Amino acid sequence: MSGRREADRAVVLGGSVAGLLAARVLAETFAEVLVLDRNTLLGGPAARHAQLLLGRGQQIVAELFPGLAEDAVAAGSPIADLAAVRHYVGGQRVQPVATGAFCVAWDRSALDSQLAARVQALPNVRLREHTDVLGLEVTADAGRVRGVRVRSRRPGSGVEVLEADLVVDAGGRGSNTPDWLADLGYGRPAEERIPVGRTFTSRHYRLRDEAVLDGDLGIEVAADAGQPVGALLLHLGHGRCVLTLTGPAGGPVPSTPASALAWTRALPVPDVYSALAGARPLDDVVTEEFAGSLRRRYEQLDRLPERLLVVGDAVGSINPVYRQGMTVAAQQALLLREHLQYGLPQPLVFAKDVSVALDVPWNMAAGADLELAGMAGACSEDVEVSAAFLARVRAGATRDPVLAKALLRVTGLLDSPETLMTPDIVARAMGPAPRRS
Numbered sequence: 001m002s003g004r005r006e007a008d009r010a011v012v013l014g015g016s017v018a019g020l021l022a023a024r025v026l027a028e029t030f031a032e033v034l035v036l037d038r039n040t041l042l043g044g045p046a047a048r049h050a051q052l053l054l055g056r057g058q059q060i061v062a063e064l065f066p067g068l069a070e071d072a073v074a075a076g077s078p079i080a081d082l083a084a085v086r087h088y089v090g091g092q093r094v095q096p097v098a099t100g101a102f103c104v105a106w107d108r109s110a111l112d113s114q115l116a117a118r119v120q121a122l123p124n125v126r127l128r129e130h131t132d133v134l135g136l137e138v139t140a141d142a143g144r145v146r147g148v149r150v151r152s153r154r155p156g157s158g159v160e161v162l163e164a165d166l167v168v169d170a171g172g173r174g175s176n177t178p179d180w181l182a183d184l185g186y187g188r189p190a191e192e193r194i195p196v197g198r199t200f201t202s203r204h205y206r207l208r209d210e211a212v213l214d215g216d217l218g219i220e221v222a223a224d225a226g227q228p229v230g231a232l233l234l235h236l237g238h239g240r241c242v243l244t245l246t247g248p249a250g251g252p253v254p255s256t257p258a259s260a261l262a263w264t265r266a267l268p269v270p271d272v273y274s275a276l277a278g279a280r281p282l283d284d285v286v287t288e289e290f291a292g293s294l295r296r297r298y299e300q301l302d303r304l305p306e307r308l309l310v311v312g313d314a315v316g317s318i319n320p321v322y323r324q325g326m327t328v329a330a331q332q333a334l335l336l337r338e339h340l341q342y343g344l345p346q347p348l349v350f351a352k353d354v355s356v357a358l359d360v361p362w363n364m365a366a367g368a369d370l371e372l373a374g375m376a377g378a379c380s381e382d383v384e385v386s387a388a389f390l391a392r393v394r395a396g397a398t399r400d401p402v403l404a405k406a407l408l409r410v411t412g413l414l415d416s417p418e419t420l421m422t423p424d425i426v427a428r429a430m431g432p433a434p435r436r437s
Ligand SMILES: Cc1cc2nc3c(=O)[nH]c(=O)nc-3n(C[C@H](O)[C@H](O)[C@H](O)COP(=O)(O)OP(=O)(O)OC[C@H]3O[C@@H](n4cnc5c(N)ncnc54)[C@H](O)[C@@H]3O)c2cc1C
Pocket: 013, 014, 015, 016, 017, 018, 019, 036, 037, 038, 039, 049, 050, 051, 052, 053, 054, 131, 132, 133, 134, 170, 171, 172, 173, 174, 175, 176, 200, 288, 290, 311, 312, 313, 314, 320, 322, 323, 324, 325, 326, 327, 329
């Protein structure tokens, strides 16, 4: 990108992954970028759940922040091919075949803090923590956003107006933009919900010996219709690991350390339980409920005010069992960069492009969720057919390394699902007994 300065100030609402990646890209065009968040961004509270940055997300973060992954690895974060996260589907291991894509087993808190530090180090970016964004400032005809109203969390602070040439809402699932748009007379974006919730229960441990993972980055056990519990054990380096167990929302949760261990014993494969044998718990069990995927259809509105964009979970909050959220945010940062090449993005055009890009992860997750919940008929026929085909690929990938590589690259958002439609892949997936390569 050229270092051209087309406009003066961009304000980003929200300084989590979507906001920080957007700020990094905006800093290429704007004289000043201001990131606002109510929370602490640098060295904030530790993230409690195991979180995986998918292959495409790893690539984009490496492109936007050269050296970041290398620094993390030098500090002890494990790195390996994506396939080094052992995947189990229906109690069978997806063939461990190299995907050609690397994966750093980021500690989510460290990733957030390091992204925030790198963004703050850019000469034209400022992070303003402990600041609530209260609303949008608009022109008299409400046709254009011209800033935001904020209040610092410092005692005695009053409301301030921060002028901006562009406002990017990266405020997450709880984004207020739908309310703000309704108040301004634009109407709310339609919402699409997948009513399949999950609970996430997590705890950090110190392994008795890193060797119990055989050099792998972690172990992921997918839930399925017959086995509703899923697990992700991720090695964070120096023998520290985090285990997240998931179950259906509203169902029982392993609320004590002993019951968490009992859940790992009940998984269809012994890997997680064996890896944890003799491990020392480092904190308490935490549980969080995810109410189901939620998508806001900004692209379907007739109009949007100028100078307002929405990114990240604020547009699409996808069931975290598919580990797509950060990668989707990273893809949207690249999309924002593309739009900025042509000047200030047109909100509706940007929203349409975001929606097209979101279709792939959304449809994969929605199809799998609805199939898992026995509600496959609740999605469109296209999504239902793709989900059924992906289920065949997934099952075949436990026996066939060619299917395994194709699957891991598609679910890692590295390759488009169309890459699964070659005659060879289709034959392997649909054939009675997938051949070995
Ligand atoms: C249990 C769980 C597990 C997950 N696991 C994974 C995983 O393995 N891999 C993955 O890629 N993703 C995972 N995700 C999803 C991932 O966390 C998000 O997709 C990612 O953080 C990007 O979200 P975001 O930046 O859009 O929003 P958020 O992360 O929700 O951040 C929004 C930010 O905006 C701030 N904010 C909001 N409103 C205001 C306001 N009015 N004023 C000031 N500040 C405001 C908030 O303080 C917050 O910092 C998981 C999510 C959950 C809940």
